[in-house]
Amino acid sequence: MAASPDPSARPGDGGSASAEPILVVDDIYKQFETQDGVLVAVDHVSFDVKPGEFLSVIGPSGCGKSTLFNIMGGLLDGYGGRVSVAGETVRGPHASIGMIFQEESTFPWRSVIDNVAFPLEIAGMPKAERLEKARHFVDLVGLDGFERRYPSELSGGMRQRVSMARTLASEPKILLMDEPFAALDEQTRLLLGDKVLQIQQDLKQTTLLITHNLTEAVQLSDRILVMTYRPGKTKRIVAIDLPRPRTSEIVGSDAFGHYVAQIWNDLREEASRGMRDDESRRGGARRA
């Protein structure tokens, strides 16, 4: 109902509306062998992302989002289907993809600034230049003054921001983020979400955000992919037809609430299915 007739229509960005997709996920299937047998983590998921588009993937815990993320990043193989970037099949980590991981991933032996400068160092940028650039991204995530500190001296949320800055510093064409804001408080989450959006719009960065925060997804995205609980399938793709920038006025609007309600409906079904599933599994284990 709220889905726009043309899902590729992008409010706020006219240029790339008709462009070829830069990232294509085609019929991805991935299963894991576990002690309890075969577990289908991702079940024939397909979608594509246009240049400069902001797509969110939302779904209950354990539905296969991180698995999909790792497949798109070229870190996981042994799957069915195909991922391609600008027409080129992904067979390993791809130069134009940057990833922000769900888990804490700072290098504990490097200071904040050296963590952020890491991809620049790998790219062979001279020291002065890369420190300068890294400092810019440290400021961007609000960690100025902490450049010389080590991750062990930071809070969990601050560390997550360090790893975000590190990936942003590499200025990838396509940015994949796996619940990057999960460890943050609400205010930081909003501020940082704004920052990321700003960068994304400035650099015309193609962004894929994995989240289970509904408001966040609706506020940031052009489209939202809702996944089902195990096996992880596409339940629905919803285009968010709201103007940008998404000011507090828009976030408070009826249309916004409408989207949230619609997606929540889908999600609730899946989440409760997931919980029932877990309960019966526990019950089964007790009986066994």
Next chain:
Amino acid sequence: MISRTLFRQQIVPIVFGIVCLAALIALIEFLIWIGVINRFIVPYPSEIIGSFKRIIVEEDVLDRFLLTAGEALAASLMLTVVGISLGVLLHRMHLLRLATETWIAAVASAPLVLMYPLFLVIYGRSALTIIMIGFVAALPPVILKTLEGLSGTRKVLIDVGRSFNLTPSQLYWKILFPAALPNIFVGVRLGMIFALINIVGVEFLINFGGLGQLVNELAERYDLPGTYAAICFVILVSVVFFIVTERAERWLRPV
């Protein structure tokens, strides 16, 4: 402010350590004096301290100290290079690891020092024999700890490296090594201790070279204070090595 934290964090522990040591020495002195400890087995600490001058002047203890320390240094350098390389090799070759890891752990607890006749045959009655025994006996902890450190690297850190398109050698130098460094240093320190024990033990057994030989001679002369004083120099070697590795670790990995 700064000098105060320095005082708290560096001076106080050192002073406390010295005070504890002095108290322990005084306690032993007292226990011997009241007859709880047999003075013909453990000499008075004051006698041991008194005999330092004698063993320095008459027994060339400084030269022997340098010889034993030199042997230990040579063994440690070989240990570090070969042990870490073998650790890396086992980490890269999974089959080799599965096939040999238990064996290496078993070798770690074998009293290799008792194989000294074999080494004598190969290397002759020389410092080289001593170095080689120290080296071989101390290899297992370095290999095992290197392996443990490398394979204990959190997967997500490796994934970060891969996502930035690191080459395999960059992945080793920029991520696996720094991540494994604390473990590797534990292994190297353990290895040095193993090496020193074996070096002094072989010197003692084959009556050749540095401090071990001195301990042997003094014990045979039933010069107990001198024997204990010589043992203090063995401890000094290990303290020096410990401090050096600690410095090296802090230099390589500040946190």
